[in-house]
Amino acid sequence: MSPDAISPVRDFLAGLRHAGRIADADHLTAGETAGIVLALAAQSAGQIIACLPDWACAVEASGILVVAEKPTGGHGDAKLRTALGRYFRHVATVQQRGLHGSLLCDDRHAASRILALAAPVRVAPDRLIHLASNDTLPDIGSMFLQTGDPPDTLPRLMSASPPKPCPAPAPTTARTTAAALVERLMDKDALLFQQRQDIAQLRRSLDAAPSTARPGPFAMPNALHAWPLAANRVGRMDAYDQRVDDDVLLEADAGAAYLRRFALLGDAPLFDDAIASLNAASHDAALAQPEVSIIIPVYGQLAATLSCLDSLFALTSAVTAEIIVIDDASPDDSADLLARIHGIRLLRQSENHGFIASCNAGASAARGHFVLFLNNDTRVVTGWLDALVRSFAQFPHAGLVGSKMLYPDGSLQEAGGIIWRDGSCWNDGRNDDPNRPHYCHARRVDYVSGCSIMLPSALFKRLGGFDTHFAPAYCEDADLAMRVRAMGHEVWFQPQSRVVHDEGRTSGTDTTQGVKAHQVVNSRKLFLRWRCDLAMHRPNGQAPFLERDRTTRLRALVVDATTPTPLQDAGSVTTTLTLSLFQQLGYQAHFVPQDNFLFQPGHSTDLMQAGVDVAYAPYEANFEDYLRRHGPRFDVVLVYRVTVLEQVIDTLRRFAPQAPILFHTMDLHFLRMERKARQHSDVTALAEAAAMRQRELALIRRVDCTITHSTYEQALLHAEAPNAPVVVWPFMFPFHGTKTGFTDRKDFCFLGGYNHTPNVDAVTFFVRDVLPLIHRQIPDARFIIAGANPTAEVLALAGPHVTVTGQIDDLRSVFDSVRVFACSLRIGAGTKGKISTAMSYGLPVVSTSCGAEGMELREGCDVLLADTAKEFANACLRLHQDPKLWQILSDQGQDLVQEKHSLAMGKRVLDDAIQTALRHHLGLDQNGMATP
Numbered sequence: 008m009s010p011d012a013i014s015p016v017r018d019f020l021a022g023l024r025h026a027g028r029i030a031d032a033d034h035l036t037a038g039e040t041a042g043i044v045l046a047l048a049a050q051s052a053g054q055i056i057a058c059l060p061d062w063a064c065a066v067e068a069s070g071i072l073v074v075a076e077k078p079t080g081g082h083g084d085a086k087l088r089t090a091l092g093r094y095f096r097h098v099a100t101v102q103q104r105g106l107h108g109s110l111l112c113d114d115r116h117a118a119s120r121i122l123a124l125a126a127p128v129r130v131a132p133d134r135l136i137h138l139a140s141n142d143t144l145p146d147i148g149s150m151f152l153q154t155g156d157p158p159d160t161l162p163r164l165m166s167a168s169p170p171k172p173c174p175a176p177a178p179t180t181a182r183t184t185a186a187a188l189v190e191r192l193m194d195k196d197a198l199l200f201q202q203r204q205d206i207a208q209l210r211r212s213l214d215a216a217p218s219t220a221r222p223g224p225f226a227m228p229n230a231l232h233a234w235p236l237a238a239n240r241v242g243r244m245d246a247y248d249q250r251v252d253d254d255v256l257l258e259a260d261a262g263a264a265y266l267r268r269f270a271l272l273g274d275a276p277l278f279d280d281a282i283a284s285l286n287a288a289s290h291d292a293a294l295a296q297p298e299v300s301i302i303i304p305v306y307g308q309l310a311a312t313l314s315c316l317d318s319l320f321a322l323t324s325a326v327t328a329e330i331i332v333i334d335d336a337s338p339d340d341s342a343d344l345l346a347r348i349h350g351i352r353l354l355r356q357s358e359n360h361g362f363i364a365s366c367n368a369g370a371s372a373a374r375g376h377f378v379l380f381l382n383n384d385t386r387v388v389t390g391w392l393d394a395l396v397r398s399f400a401q402f403p404h405a406g407l408v409g410s411k412m413l414y415p416d417g418s419l420q421e422a423g424g425i426i427w428r429d430g431s432c433w434n435d436g437r438n439d440d441p442n443r444p445h446y447c448h449a450r451r452v453d454y455v456s457g458c459s460i461m462l463p464s465a466l467f468k469r470l471g472g473f474d475t476h477f478a479p480a481y482c483e484d485a486d487l488a489m490r491v492r493a494m495g496h497e498v499w500f501q502p503q504s505r506v507v508h509d510e511g512r513t514s515g516t517d518t519t520q521g522v523k524a525h526q527v528v529n530s531r532k533l534f535l536r537w538r539c540d541l542a543m544h545r546p547n548g549q550a551p552f553l554e555r556d557r558t559t560r561l562r563a564l565v566v567d568a569t570t571p572t573p574l575q576d577a578g579s580v581t582t583t584l585t586l587s588l589f590q591q592l593g594y595q596a597h598f599v600p601q602d603n604f605l606f607q608p609g610h611s612t613d614l615m616q617a618g619v620d621v622a623y624a625p626y627e628a629n630f631e632d633y634l635r636r637h638g639p640r641f642d643v644v645l646v647y648r649v650t651v652l653e654q655v656i657d658t659l660r661r662f663a664p665q666a667p668i669l670f671h672t673m674d675l676h677f678l679r680m681e682r683k684a685r686q687h688s689d690v691t692a693l694a695e696a697a698a699m700r701q702r703e704l705a706l707i708r709r710v711d712c713t714i715t716h717s718t719y720e721q722a723l724l725h726a727e728a729p730n731a732p733v734v735v736w737p738f739m740f741p742f743h744g745t746k747t748g749f750t751d752r753k754d755f756c757f758l759g760g761y762n763h764t765p766n767v768d769a770v771t772f773f774v775r776d777v778l779p780l781i782h783r784q785i786p787d788a789r790f791i792i793a794g795a796n797p798t799a800e801v802l803a804l805a806g807p808h809v810t811v812t813g814q815i816d817d818l819r820s821v822f823d824s825v826r827v828f829a830c831s832l833r834i835g836a837g838t839k840g841k842i843s844t845a846m847s848y849g850l851p852v853v854s855t856s857c858g859a860e861g862m863e864l865r866e867g868c869d870v871l872l873a874d875t876a877k878e879f880a881n882a883c884l885r886l887h888q889d890p891k892l893w894q895i896l897s898d899q900g901q902d903l904v905q906e907k908h909s910l911a912m913g914k915r916v917l918d919d920a921i922q923t924a925l926r927h928h929l930g931l932d933q934n935g936m937a938t939p
Contacts, residue, residue, distance in 0.1 A: 250442040271310035288320040289350030299328040300373030304365035311384040318386040333365040361479025367472040379461040394504035406496025409455020410504040423452030423500030427547040430534025448615040457484035482529035503616040563594040567647040569603035575795035576760035638662030645669040667711040667928035712924035717861025739913035745849030752826040756791040765835035773831040780880035822848040830854035846900030
């Protein structure tokens with residue numbers, strides 16, 4: 008490829024979000040006949056082809072672009088058409104200016120397999136390309152003009168012989184690197200190809216089914232559960248290879264390795280060695296008052312029990328727990344061997360009474376605040392215990408919380424359970440891919456199988472334990488869940504608590520014999536007891552996707568550019584708290600990114616653990632596709648940031664017309680741009696700000712309610728768009744307080760995310776103009792620049808008296824050590840969350856007028872205000888040296904946060920904003936009267 012061709016490709020890739028990197032582009036030579044492979048969004052393909060007028064190209068509709076040198080002669084075009092005809096049923100001719108090559112779309116062959124057809128291609132003079140598919144031809148957009156082939160084209164092509172494959176070019180260093188890139192892209196293509204195939208199969212089955220028997224739009228078939236484990240793809244993985252339940256496969260592998268290590272499933276198991284290994288890793292069992300009592304009923308199957316204990320002993324947790332093992336008169340020597348293990352409490356039943364009696368006996372001996380029932384044929388995964396305990400704080404009405412269960416091969420066993428109208432029970436998601444988003448967020452359920460469930464000990468005792476009416480086992484867990492609800496509590500499924508369950512090891516899976524036979528009988532008992540409560544449930548197997556969320560009445564969709572990262576920026580804190588407030592108002596909260604669907608461990612999982620339904624790749628990767636399927640479900644939509652809203656508002660109006668749209672500005676974009684332009688006297692930037700003003704105001708007039716943090720911005724919008732509803736929503740912050748007094752502190756600090764230009768300007772201003780003035784009186788004063796993503800410009804400020812910390816996970820470590828928070832913002836808009844954050848920790852604030860704008864703060868009582876470098880330095884020195892003033896501002900700031908920035912305030916304002924938006928959406932004014 009010539010340098011003239013490479014340059015526009017490289018320049019174009021620099022501006023793309025979803026482009027494969029070409030590390031070896033500079034090494035490609037003009038003599039090569041095969042080119043490079045790029046992973047591009049489909050809509051970008053035509054643009055990049057336009058950059059390569061002298062090259063023949065093949066494009067696959069899902070985004071694989073192959074570039075090869077255009078030959079000067081030969082009959083390759085006819086041969087390629089012949090080859091295509093043997094693979095595809097439908098062929099059409101497509102014309103587009105400046106486009107050469109062949110466009111392929113097929114749901115049977117992975118996209119990158121078109122590399123096998125890389126024979127020399129002769130481009131027709133009229134610049135036609137050929138679109139081929141073995142199914143209905145896709146809509147390829149207005150940039151193409153589609154025409155039809157002559158009637159005899161298909162028979163002629165189908166009868167032709169395929170071309171001979173081209174010889175492979177001689178290997179070179181550049182081509183070796185390119186081949187590695189091709190291989191990587193082919194791997195990624197294969198991961199997504201099966202999903203395309205499943206979707207096509209589903210569509211065909213729906214078309215073939217009678218209209219009266221067609222399943223609902225969400226009755227999706229199970230997907231293959233296999234996924235590329237990131238840990239096994241060293242050197243070949245990227246962020247999109249990560250899955251929610253990667254840890255499950257690692258734990259299953261650890262369990263298999265443990266059983267092999269001690270030959271526990273063989274004829275000569277090394278029980279003594281296995282017990283010695285457990286004792287070396289055991290914890291103290293003599294806890295006077297543990298938080299949790301883990302109760303494990305056992306009947307034989309010693310190998311499984313030892314493996315379960317191995318995973319428990321390896322567990323790292325902030326929760327204190329005791330392990331109670333109840334041996335139910337095992338037929339082997341399990342009890343004698345278990346008695347030798349340190350770190351457990353062993354209870355021995357004199358006779359075999361069954362699972363229910365064993366669990367109740369263990370609960371009677373429990374000393375923990377919670378009882379946790381765990382099957383012995385399990386292994387627990389990292390975070391299992393903490394997630395269960397945390398759920399009772401996250402969901403105040405929870406009475407029972409259960410885990411996500413997976414088979415040792417990684418497939419899903421249960422994501423909560425459904426109880427049907429006839430009393431039969433259903434393990435939601437059995438054998439499906441456990442990483443699909445709708446299995447990965449906490450939610451209320453009918454029941455969770457007793458394999459791993461937790462209850463407050465006091466509640467379990469009030470309920471009388473598991474009911475022996477269902478002895479020896481089965482359906483006692485569903486009955487317990489029904490009784491928990493009857494007492495006014497909720498039953499929650501917590502997918503971030505995960506167990507690997509080797510189902511059936513103890514009781515088998517045959518429901519016609521043994522203990523398992525009680526499953527059928529007890530299902531009838533369950534129906535008889537609860538038939539009135541079950542009357543509103545669906546019949547067995549009907550619409551399980553809807554039945555699993557039967558308790559959901561309202562749904563709220565929150566849209567932002569990407570998944571919130573609350574440890575990195577105040578805006579993400581607001582987004583996260585808003586999702587929580589929607590839940591408190593009775594909504595099922597959904598978060599969907601407008602653009603970046605990357606699954607982010609920690610950030611995505613924190614939301615899902617709290618009950619938010621989060622959309623992420625590769626299961627969701629396009630906002631419009633998501634809305635096309637789920638739009639009718641939403642009762643209200645909240646969108647953050649003007650740049651996001653202008654991308655999604657038309658899609659929302661089209662696919663969710665019933666839902667009022669709330670627009671949360673964060674800050675007025677045009678106001679921030681205007682101030683920055685004026686600061687630098689930039690005429691061009693002022694013109695851009697004026698254009699943004701028109702765009703932003705036009706959107707505000709289209710939505711049903713606009714939310715701003717600033718009373719200043721509310722007044723501005725009332726003047727600019729008088730008919731647009733606007734609600735002021737002060738920043739919300741959890742109250743932290745402080746016990747560290749004036750004398751135990753020193754120095755100054757600032758907090759922000761440094762991808763935001765105003766924050767960079769603020770710390771630069773303080774270091775260069777303010778800090779030297781402070782040093783005249785306090786020579787050793789330090790300035791701490793805290794926060795995520797410090798830029799090179801910010802890092803360059805570091806020195807003997809300036810510390811750049813980067814992201815701070817525990818703000819108290821900074822806020823309890825410094826004496827003054829210096830909010831030296833000179834540009835920007837909206838209210839500043841950093842000020843309220845500092846106040847919530849009892850840290851007094853010196854701020855510019857810009858920083859304190861719209862917060863109704865009182866000078867000298869809530870905050871000290873100053874704008875010039877000299878004034879700002881004097882205010883900082885005054886606060887740093889006056890203990891009485893410092894205490895007044897510290898106390899007043901804490902009171903202010905509790906009064907005006909509490910979550911209770913936020914809940915009231917959000918409810919008011921929803922009602923305002925709904926009235927506007929229905930054409931009513933604030934008094935409920937029809938608007939003109």
